[in-house]
Amino acid sequence: MKELSGDQFGKLTQQIYQRLGLHFEEKKNYFLQKRVERRMDALGLTDPQDYVFRICYADPNGQEMQALANLITTNETYMFREYEQLEAFANCCLPEVLSVKQSRGEQKLRIWSAGCSSGEEPYTLAMILQEVFPQSQYWNCEIVATDIDQNMLAQGARARYWWRSIRDVPAAYLEKYLVKDGDSYIVREKTASLVRFEHLNLHDRMGMRAMRNFDFIFCRNVLIYFDDRSRKAAVDNFYNSLNRGGYIFLGHSESIGRISSAFKLKRVETHLVYAKE
Numbered sequence: 001m002k003e004l005s006g007d008q009f010g011k012l013t014q015q016i017y018q019r020l021g022l023h024f025e026e027k028k029n030y031f032l033q034k035r036v037e038r039r040m041d042a043l044g045l046t047d048p049q050d051y052v053f054r055i056c057y058a059d060p061n062g063q064e065m066q067a068l069a070n071l072i073t074t075n076e077t078y079m080f081r082e083y084e085q086l087e088a089f090a091n092c093c094l095p096e097v098l099s100v101k102q103s104r105g106e107q108k109l110r111i112w113s114a115g116c117s118s119g120e121e122p123y124t125l126a127m128i129l130q131e132v133f134p135q136s137q138y139w140n141c142e143i144v145a146t147d148i149d150q151n152m153l154a155q156g157a158r159a160r161y162w163w164r165s166i167r168d169v170p171a172a173y174l175e176k177y178l179v180k181d182g183d184s185y186i187v188r189e190k191t192a193s194l195v196r197f198e199h200l201n202l203h204d205r206m207g208m209r210a211m212r213n214f215d216f217i218f219c220r221n222v223l224i225y226f227d228d229r230s231r232k233a234a235v236d237n238f239y240n241s242l243n244r245g246g247y248i249f250l251g252h253s254e255s256i257g258r259i260s261s262a263f264k265l266k267r268v269e270t271h272l273v274y275a276k277e
């Protein structure tokens with residue numbers, strides 16, 4: 001199959017950036033070439049020019065960009081990833097928010113896992129919530145799990161995981177919240193029912209505007225694929241999505257400080273978290 005020219009790569013990466021917020025540098029051209037080839041095969045195209053044309057001018061409902069997005073996102077994830085951060089959530093932030101709510105007579109808690117991939121992160125949060133706050137079953141608790149990649153969302157909804165995904169789950173949790181089925185594990189119904197999967201492009205302004213009234217947002221290991229401009233747009237939206245007193249958690253290597261001063265940086269145990277005051 002013919003390779004994309006420099007100009008074609010330029011047009012394609014510009015479209016990807018504008019529509020998904022994902023920033024692809026030139027060193028990723030080989031990776032993109034291979035993904036485009038898969039789409040061209042599926043569409044029966046042989047000339048990359050036709051594919052670039054399709055993406056730029058003949059994709060009115062975004063279906064082809066979505067099919068490409070399903071191939072070019074990085075979906076690496078596993079349960080209990082970045083354990084220390086989850087400890088800060090479980091030991092301090094979650095009890096604090098719950099106690100404020102209890103003092104106000106509120107019984108509703110909303111958590112958003114933004115860029116949830118195949119669901120390991122939202123199910124981890126569901127396990128922690130049940131463990132830290134057994135009364136959650138009497139509350140209206142919801143974990144909304146969103147991603148742009150439809151294949152990952154479908155995997156998440158199946159709630160079935162293999163060793164790679166569950167390798168860091170503490171033994172007691174494994175027993176309590178997952179059930180072994182052959183060589184895989186299924187998230188138990190009570191835990192799984194706390195999680196609702198939804199398709200959302202974090203770069204879609206309208207979709208982001210609909211996400212409101214969250215007490216916690218986890219957007220870990222997602223913004224690293226954005227450039228500063230799309231990162232700032234996403235973080236500004238997250239600010240509006242959070243309730244006052246709520247927290248946002250990014251991945252270890254990610255920092256909001258450089259792109260937004262709206263959040264307050266707090267030290268929780270050994271960890272730094274961002275709060276909306």
Ligand SMILES: C[S@@+](CC[C@H](N)C(=O)[O-])C[C@H]1O[C@@H](n2cnc3c(N)ncnc32)[C@H](O)[C@@H]1O
Pocket residue numbers: 020021022073074075076077078081114115116117118121146147148149152200201202203219220221222225251
């Ligand atoms: C590396 S995974 C992180 C999964 C999980 N948050 C974790 O930390 O383990 C990054 C996820 O972000 C999603 N993603 C990338 N760009 C996105 C966008 N514009 N809108 C929504 N999700 C996006 C990808 O599809 C991928 O599943």
